[in-house]
Amino acid sequence: QQQVKQSPQSLIVQKGGISIINCAYENTAFDYFPWYQQFPGKGPALLIAIRPDVSEKKEGRFTISFNKSAKQFSLHIMDSQPGDSATYFCAATPTGRRALTFGSGTRLQVQP
Amino acid sequence: DGGITQSPKYLFRKEGQNVTLSCEQNLNHDAMYWYRQDPGQGLRLIYYSQIVNDFQKGDIAEGYSVSREKKESFPLTVTSAQKNPTAFYLCASSITGSGNTIYFGEGSWLTVV
Numbered sequence: 214q215q216q217v218k219q220s221p222q223s224l225i226v227q228k229g230g231i232s233i234i235n236c237a238y239e240n241t242a243f244d245y246f247p248w249y250q251q252f253p254g255k256g257p258a259l260l261i262a263i264r265p266d267v268s269e270k271k272e273g274r275f276t277i278s279f280n281k282s283a284k285q286f287s288l289h290i291m292d293s294q295p296g297d298s299a300t301y302f303c304a305a306t307p308t309g310r311r312a313l314t315f316g317s318g319t320r321l322q323v324q325p
Numbered sequence: 326d327g328g329i330t331q332s333p334k335y336l337f338r339k340e341g342q343n344v345t346l347s348c349e350q351n352l353n354h355d356a357m358y359w360y361r362q363d364p365g366q367g368l369r370l371i372y373y374s375q376i377v378n379d380f381q382k383g384d385i386a387e388g389y390s391v392s393r394e395k396k397e398s399f400p401l402t403v404t405s406a407q408k409n410p411t412a413f414y415l416c417a418s419s420i421t422g423s424g425n426t427i428y429f430g431e432g433s434w435l436t437v438v
Contacts, residue, residue, distance in 0.1 A: 256429030
């Protein structure tokens, strides 16, 4: 059962452009929404995270937008750089369970 | 250096054999996790443990077993009952409590030959 749906599966963006990745969830008990970045052959690393009591969180070039009523959240990468080329995963944690449920991932390629 | 160490990085298994993947952390985290990664399917939770001598099944626990005898260690055994074990396995840990950052190891590649 896929509880977090992520799109698109792959994304190509020109250097300097905006990369946008979307996620939707079904379980209203989710209360923590992180984004992870993974380079080939490596483990994922936390990029940025948000809780449902705020609608937006920004850290440098990375912004999470959160829409609680629509049960959607998205990652925006401003001024995308070739070094941002990686696979990005959204995730969520339901109340009462500590482990993350992940989306299927988005492979981002930023062309120079 | 503090972190999560997984070994081996690459492992080949013959059909019918059990194999054990090691995971050690020196972050003093109470919670530890095992995820499986297949192309296009994201990360799926196999088992997790919030405290020593206790663990819970995740979404795809069939064919796997774990133990948590020490806070620092959470080994995963891939048994012969796992029908499609070829995958990238990721161990992770966190401070117990919802919303705390989960840190991942570098992963182990398991291939059935």
